[in-house]
Every structure is written in C-alpha cells, then in structure tokens.
Amino acid sequence: MSIIKDAKQLAQGLVQGAVAKAVALAPDSWVPGGEPDPLIRMRHGHVGKPVSRIDGPQKVAGKATFAAEFPMEGLAYAAIAHSTIAKGRLVAVATEAAEAAPGVVLVMTHHNAPRLKPPPVFMSSQKAAAGDDLPVLQDDRIHWNGQPVAVVLAETQEQADHAKSLLRFSYEAEPSVTDFAEAEARGTAQSEFQGEALHDAVGDAEEALAGARFKIDADYSSPRHNHNPIELHAVTLAWQGDVLRIHDAQQVLAHAAWTLAQVFDMPEDKVVVTSPFVGGGFGSKTLWQHQILAAAAAKLAGRPVRLVLSREGVYRVVGGRSQTEQRVALGADAEGRLEAIIHTGVTVKTAHNAMPEPFILPTRSAYAAKTLLLDVQEVELDMLSNTFMRAPGEAVGTFALESAMDELAHEIGLDPIELRIRNEPEKDPISGLPFSSRNIVEAWRAGAERFGWSRRNPVPGAVRDGEWLVGMGCATATYPYYRMPGGAARLTLTQDGNVSVDLAVHEMGMGTSTVHTQVLADRLGVPMENVAFNYGDSRLPGVIMAGGSQQTAAIGASLIAVCDKLVGELLALAGNDSPIAGLAADAVVARDGGLAKRDDPQRHETFASILQRAQRQSVVVEATPASPLETMHWSMHSHGAMFCEARVNAVTGEIRIARFLGSFDCGRILNPKTAASQFRGGIIMGLGLALMEETQFDERNGRVMNPNLSDYHVPVHLDVPVIEVMWTDIPDPHTPMGARGIGEIGITGTGAAVANAVFNASGRRVRDLPITLDKLL
Ligand code: MOS
Numbered sequence: 097m098s099i100i101k102d103a104k105q106l107a108q109g110l111v112q113g114a115v116a117k118a119v120a121l122a123p124d125s126w127v128p129g130g131e132p133d134p135l136i137r138m139r140h141g142h143v144g145k146p147v148s149r150i151d152g153p154q155k156v157a158g159k160a161t162f163a164a165e166f167p168m169e170g171l172a173y174a175a176i177a178h179s180t181i182a183k184g185r186l187v188a189v190a191t192e193a194a195e196a197a198p199g200v201v202l203v204m205t206h207h208n209a210p211r212l213k214p215p216p217v218f219m220s221s222q223k224a225a226a227g228d229d230l231p232v233l234q235d236d237r238i239h240w241n242g243q244p245v246a247v248v249l250a251e252t253q254e255q256a257d258h259a260k261s262l263l264r265f266s267y268e269a270e271p272s273v274t275d276f277a278e279a280e281a282r283g284t285a286q287s288e289f290q291g292e293a294l295h296d297a298v299g300d301a302e303e304a305l306a307g308a309r310f311k312i313d314a315d316y317s318s319p320r321h322n323h324n325p326i327e328l329h330a331v332t333l334a335w336q337g338d339v340l341r342i343h344d345a346q347q348v349l350a351h352a353a354w355t356l357a358q359v360f361d362m363p364e365d366k367v368v369v370t371s372p373f374v375g376g377g378f379g380s381k382t383l384w385q386h387q388i389l390a391a392a393a394a395k396l397a398g399r400p401v402r403l404v405l406s407r408e409g410v411y412r413v414v415g416g417r418s419q420t421e422q423r424v425a426l427g428a429d430a431e432g433r434l435e436a437i438i439h440t441g442v443t444v445k446t447a448h449n450a451m452p453e454p455f456i457l458p459t460r461s462a463y464a465a466k467t468l469l470l471d472v473q474e475v476e477l478d479m480l481s482n483t484f485m486r487a488p489g490e491a492v493g494t495f496a497l498e499s500a501m502d503e504l505a506h507e508i509g510l511d512p513i514e515l516r517i518r519n520e521p522e523k524d525p526i527s528g529l530p531f532s533s534r535n536i537v538e539a540w541r542a543g544a545e546r547f548g549w550s551r552r553n554p555v556p557g558a559v560r561d562g563e564w565l566v567g568m569g570c571a572t573a574t575y576p577y578y579r580m581p582g583g584a585a586r587l588t589l590t591q592d593g594n595v596s597v598d599l600a601v602h603e604m605g606m607g608t609s610t611v612h613t614q615v616l617a618d619r620l621g622v623p624m625e626n627v628a629f630n631y632g633d634s635r636l637p638g639v640i641m642a643g644g645s646q647q648t649a650a651i652g653a654s655l656i657a658v659c660d661k662l663v664g665e666l667l668a669l670a671g672n673d674s675p676i677a678g679l680a681a682d683a684v685v686a687r688d689g690g691l692a693k694r695d696d697p698q699r700h701e702t703f704a705s706i707l708q709r710a711q712r713q714s715v716v717v718e719a720t721p722a723s724p725l726e727t728m729h730w731s732m733h734s735h736g737a738m739f740c741e742a743r744v745n746a747v748t749g750e751i752r753i754a755r756f757l758g759s760f761d762c763g764r765i766l767n768p769k770t771a772a773s774q775f776r777g778g779i780i781m782g783l784g785l786a787l788m789e790e791t792q793f794d795e796r797n798g799r800v801m802n803p804n805l806s807d808y809h810v811p812v813h814l815d816v817p818v819i820e821v822m823w824t825d826i827p828d829p830h831t832p833m834g835a836r837g838i839g840e841i842g843i844t845g846t847g848a849a850v851a852n853a854v855f856n857a858s859g860r861r862v863r864d865l866p867i868t869l870d871k872l873l
Pocket of ligand 1: 347377379380484485486487642643644645
C-alpha cells in the first residue's frame with residue numbers, strides 16, 4: 097500500500113519537476129504574464145487613484161452585516177465547553193444540571209452528536225479548508241488542551257454560557273508531549289511545506305563559514321502567537337430543507353463550503369456559505385471546529401444557531417503561529433560579500449495538520465551568497481493545530497535573518513544598508529530563475545533619504561536624550577508573489593451599459609471590492625458607477641482564497657480572462673454592420689465602453705450599440721485564467737526597506753517606537769489609500785511581534801494561560817507611532833495590472849528593524865522575541 101503510494105508520489109514529483117524545468121526554459125511569450133497586461137500602460141484611469149472604499153458608508157453607518165449579526169427566525173445561541181487536559185479520554189459528562197438550566201435547548205456531546213466524517217485538512221486537496229483532520233465530537237478522545245467537548249444551545253447567549261458552566265467532565269489523562277525541549281531531545285524530523293522539504297543546500301556552507309573573514313553565528317527564537325482579529329470567529333446558520341445555509345466570517349469561501357459538504361456527507365452545492373464582510377482574518381478565518389459544531393447542533397436541535405467564539409474560545413479553537421528556534425550564521429569576505437548563509441532551526445506542529453512555521457522562506461531569495469544551507473526541522477506536540485498567520489515563515493524568519501545581517505554589518509563596520517545592497521543577487525540564488533521585477537535598491541535609497549538615515553550614529557548607545565537612549569535600525573521586508581490555481585469569474589453586460597461581475601472572493605477590510613471595481617472600470621472603459629462587484633458567496637465562481645497575499649492577482653487574472661471572453665462574444669454579436677466588423681479577436685480591445693480596433697481607436701462601437709443591434713438585453717460570459725505557471729518561470733517577490741527609530745529608557749528598559757517608515761517595492765500600487773492602510777496594518781502587527789505578542793503556553797499541560805486581550809498584549813494606539821509608507825510603484829511586467837500582493841509584507845522585516853534600532857540605541861542585542869523590558873535590564 098505505502099509503496100504504491102510512494103511510487104505514485106514519486107511519479108507525480110518527477111512530472112512536476114519536469115514541468116517546472118520546461119516552464120523555466122520556455123520562451124516568455126508562452127507563459128502567463130509573458131505579454132504585459134495592457135492595463136499596466138494605462139495611466140489616466142481609476143487604477144492608481146486613492147479611491148475611498150465603496151463599502152465605507154455602509155460600514156460607518158452600521159449597515160454592513162457581519163456573520164454574528166444576520167437575523168434568523170428562532171435562533172438558538174451556542175456556547176462551547178473545552179477540554180482541560182492535553183491528551184486522554186473523556187470518561188464521563190454530567191449534563192443534568194445544564195439541561196435543567198433556564199432556556200436550555202440542547203446539550204450536545206460525543207454521545208448524541210450527529211455522525212460526521214473527519215474534515216479534510218488544509219492543503220490535503222485543492223478545496224480542503226480545515227485546520228486539522230480530527231473527528232469533531234465523534235468519540236471520547238482528547239487531542240489538545242482546549243478541544244471542544246460539549247456544545248450548549250439556549251434561548252440566549254447568557255443562558256448558554258451559564259448552562260455550560262454547570263457541565264462536569266471526568267477525564268482519564270494519558271502521557272502527553274507538550275514541552276518543546278523535551279520533544280526536541282527525542283529527535284526532530286524534516287519539515288515540509290506544501291509538499292516540499294524545507295531544505296536547500298548550495299555548496300558547502302559550513303566550510304565556507306569556517307573560512308570566512310567575518311562571521312556571525314547566533315540563535316534566535318520566537319514564541320507562539322495567537323490570532324486576534326477584532327471580529328470574533330462567528331457563524332449564524334440554519335438547515336433549510338436539504339441546504340445548509342451559513343453566514344460565516346471566511347477567507348476561504350469555496351473551500352469551506354466543499355469541506356463542510358465532506359463532513360456532512362452531502363453534495364457541495366447544498367452548502368451555501370456567505371461572508372460579505374470580515375473583520376480581519378490574517379490566516380485565521382478558515383474552517384475550524386466551531387462551524388462544524390454549530391451546524392451539527394442546529395441539525396440535532398432543528399433550529400438555526402448562532403455561535404460566536406468568546407475571545408478565550410478563539411485561543412482554544414483557532415490555531416496561531418508556532419514557536420521557532422533558529423540559527424543564522426553568515427560568513428563574509430573582507431568587502432562584506434556573503435560567502436555563506438546558514439539558516440536552520442526547529443519549529444512545532446501537530447500530528448493532525450500540515451503547517452510548520454516555514455521560517456527559511458525569505459532566505460531563499462534574499463541575498464547572493466556563494467553557499468547556502470537552509471533547513472527546518474520539526475517536533476510534534478499535543479496541542480491545537482497551528483496555522484497560517486500573517487506572512488507565515490517570513491514574519492519570524494526575517495526577524496532572525498535581518499537581525500543577523502545587522503550583526504554582521506556591525507562586525508564588519510559597514511553601514512547595514514550598504515551591506516544589503518552589496519549582496520543584492522542578480523538572479524534567484526536557489527532556483528537560478530530571473531526575477532520578474534526587483535527594485536529593492538531603489539526602495540532602500542528612497543527610504544533612507546526620507547527617513548534621514550544619514551543622521552544615524554553607528555556607535556551603539558551613543559545618542560542620549562535625558563533618560564532615553566535613541567537609535568535607528570533597518571531591515572529588509574520580503575514576501576513572495578503567489579497566484580494560486582482556481583481563479584474564475586462570471587461577467588454580465590447589459591444593454592444599459594452596466595457590468596456586473598461575480599466571484600467567490602473576500603473582503604476582510606483590505607479594499608478588495610473597491611480596487612477591483614477600479615480595475616474592471618478601466619479594463620472595459622466604463623464609469624465605476626456602472627460596475628457591480630459581487631463577492632462573498634460560495635455559489636459564485638472560483639476557488640480563490642484571501643490568503644498568501646494572492647487574492648488581487650487571482651482576481652486580476654480572472655478579470656482578464658473574462659474580459660477577453662467578453663470581447664470574443666461581442667465581436668461575434670457585432671456582425672457585418674459594425675465599425676469593428678471583420679476584425680480578429682486579438683485585433684480588438686475593450687475601451688471607452690465598447691470595442692475598438694487595437695491600433696485604431698476610431699473604429700469603435702459601444703457595448704450598448706452592439707447589444708441593441710443584436711437585440712440582446714445582456715451577455716453573460718464565464719472564464720478561468722491560465723494556470724499560474726509564471727511563478728515557475730520567474731522568481732517573483734515583493735520587497736521593502738523598513739526603518740525604525742526606537743527609544744530605550746536607560747532606567748526602566750521601557751521601549752518606545754518613535755518613528756517607523758516602510759519603503760516598498762510591490763509592483764504597481766492599485767489604490768494608494770487602501771494600500772497604505774494594508775502596509776500600516778502589517779507594520780503594526782510587526783510591532784506587536786517585536787515588542788509584546790506571546791502566547792503563554794504551560795508546557796506541563798499544554799494549556800494556553802493568557803487567552804484574552806488583557807494578558808496577551810497587542811499594540812494599542814499609544815504603542816504605535818506615526819508610520820510613514822512609500823513605494824517605488826514600478827509595475828511588475830509579468831503580473832495582472834503590474835501589481836504584487838501587499839497584505840503580508842508589512843509584518844516582515846519589522847521585528848528585525850525594531851531589534852536593530854534597540855541595539856543601536858542601547859547596545860543590547862535581543863535575539864529572543866518579544867523584546868520586553870526585562871531583557872534590556
Ligand atoms: Mo494570510 S496568513 O495567507 O491570511
């Protein structure tokens with residue numbers, strides 16, 4: 097059995113390897129993005145303008161309905177009880193008191209829960225969306241401390257919460273592994289990410305390090321992090337006939353619908369998930385046990401259910417970022433050119449998911465070095481599955497790499513920006529592919545100028561303002577360009593010149609609906625008011641996630657495909673009496689609200705005129721874009737130059753961030769207003785990673801000890817200084833609209849920029865996140 101599976105995997109691997117090689121060597125014109133998107137050249141349209149959010153008025157008026165706010169007739173409210181052991185058996189549950197409590201509708205445990213199939217875990221297939229593949233309330237087994245063990249439904253939330261407090265559980269604990277060091281001592285295993293080993297080697301890096309003129313060899317660590325979107329994970333749902341109707345807070349709509357259909361063993365189209373607004377996701381708004389539990393309870397009770405996780409519930413049920421221990425060793429010659437980069441270490445995952453923290457990802461394409469050794473090992477603990485959390489890999493990987501680069505610059509006595517520029521690679525150091533577009537040097541120069549980097553005193557601890565030691569630090573930010581398979585869009589054009597487009601995509605506050613309304617208006621040459629962008633519903637086309645900072649690229653490519661199809665369709669309808677009669681599809685473009693000859697815009701007919709003559713009220717087209725082969729042909733990454741000014745109190749060790757600047761190279765910026773907000777949000781989350789975020793995990797029993805926002809600290813307004821953002825705005829010639837994703841890059845590099853500023857201010861090098869004041873005394 098396993099040999100057959102291995103052979104099959106090997107064969108698949110060989111095919112994939114061969115495809116990757118062929119795509120790498122193919123002429124540019126054969127690859128998606130080989131011909132630049134014509135929209136890149138359009139300079140006077142809506143794209144690039146700071147258009148305010150089209151959903152803004154709805155939001156400020158309180159008229160944007162979130163998952164926990166949808167009204168349903170006869171709603172019951174749910175509360176979840178969580179296990180208090182890490183591993184073992186649930187021996188008994190005393191439910192009588194809870195069942196007798198006022199307003200209680202149902203107490204559901206593994207004894208009476210409907211029979212369900214285990215949910216397919218993320219990345220096990222294209223539409224799998226679950227955080228783990230454990231059965232949900234199907235048996236007496238406990239897999240983590242905090243696992244849901246019962247659900248109470250009642251007429252009000254307060255009654256459900258009260259009744260839950262009356263439940264009594266008896267457990268039989270079994271030995272569990274919840275201590276990182278203990279697990280590490282037993283041995284580690286090669287970590288994989290998206291089916292590939294997290295391991296790269298070029299030359300003999302250890303040998304090159306040993307012989308290098310300058311070297312740094314240091315250990316860095318980062319703690320567990322929990323997701324804390326301000327909107328709690330929530331679901332309002334009902335069984336309506338044979339349809340499961342769910343209002344969810346989702347960033348993977350089509351995936352969630354398919355995965356729920358597997359769990360409840362029903363046709364995919366009978367699960368309808370909608371999610372018009374999401375109050376922040378960051379990788380957490382996927383499918384966890386709470387949606388499954390709510391649907392199961394609703395089925396059992398025969399009533400619609402609302403389940404809103406408490407803040408503690410989010411910590412117990414929704415995974416976060418797992419901890420890392422990283423070694424970064426850098427060897428450089430007398431001029432500061434890197435001869436060796438070693439970035440290795442250990443992270444944590446569970447037996448039932450596939451998401452180790454891939455912290456070497458940023459190092460793969462960061463610098464030219466003669467030799468590289470990158471490796472992630474993992475240990476398994478009995479704990480809640482960890483998951484994607486804003487820039488998984490890059491967020492904490494850049495902390496280690498970019499701290500080490502600062503240490504090396506200090507060792508050599510070279511300006512840290514100069515060290516980075518000196519090691520700028522000409523092609524991808526691992527894959528050897530050319531970069532699609534890489535203008536990091538421009539970002540560094542412009543950022544340094546704006547920030548006043550030349551005023552920095554390179555001597556640590558040399559600048560003092562009363563009690564405060566003042567310093568500046570910098571670091572590189574980086575995040576890959578992704579475009580995942582699964583794009584699709586449907587477009588309806590009506591005789592009155594209105595266009596509506598349907599895709600199962602997401603608005604988590606990034607400005608998606610606004611930006612793509614701008615894009616479509618430009619692509620068809622119609623006013624923004626004539627464009628309706630419909631999204632947030634699993635019944636719409638596409639399997640597109642708002643993740644990996646790829647939604648904009650996936651939507652962009654889908655809109656290109658559907659507009660191309662529209663042109664073909666209209667050309668067929670235009671007939672012989674049209675000014676564009678007789679033209680081939682590739683000689684025609686959509687512009688000015690109609691079709692025109694590509695090189696002769698005078699030959700033009702409006703959409704309305706074409707439809708009228710053809711006696712058509714509307715045209716509907718649906719299309720899918722070409723497979724995203726471009727990322728096998730070019731090395732595609734965004735970059736940023738991050739600058740921080742920190743003040744460290746010489747008496748108390750208190751750290752204040754005085755100023756921050758992010759100078760980005762992310763391709764063309766589609767909307768400066770929403771983009772600036774994305775960049776700043778990422779940087780603020782990076783300040784939290786640098787200075788305060790830490791899940792306190794009791795290694796004796798696997799329990800999260802600070803599952804609330806008073807003990808788990810995130811930045812508040814007083815922690816956040818003025819954050820300036822700027823960008824090169826140089827289009828990537830090989831992406832839709834010339835844009836690359838911007839959602840995650842802000843959190844990358846920020847931790848190191850802070851650590852490097854703290855070092856410059858105080859002379860203290862903190863390699864263990866978060867940088868709290870006790871580490872500076
Ligand atoms: Mo992001 S961690 O891909 O939502």
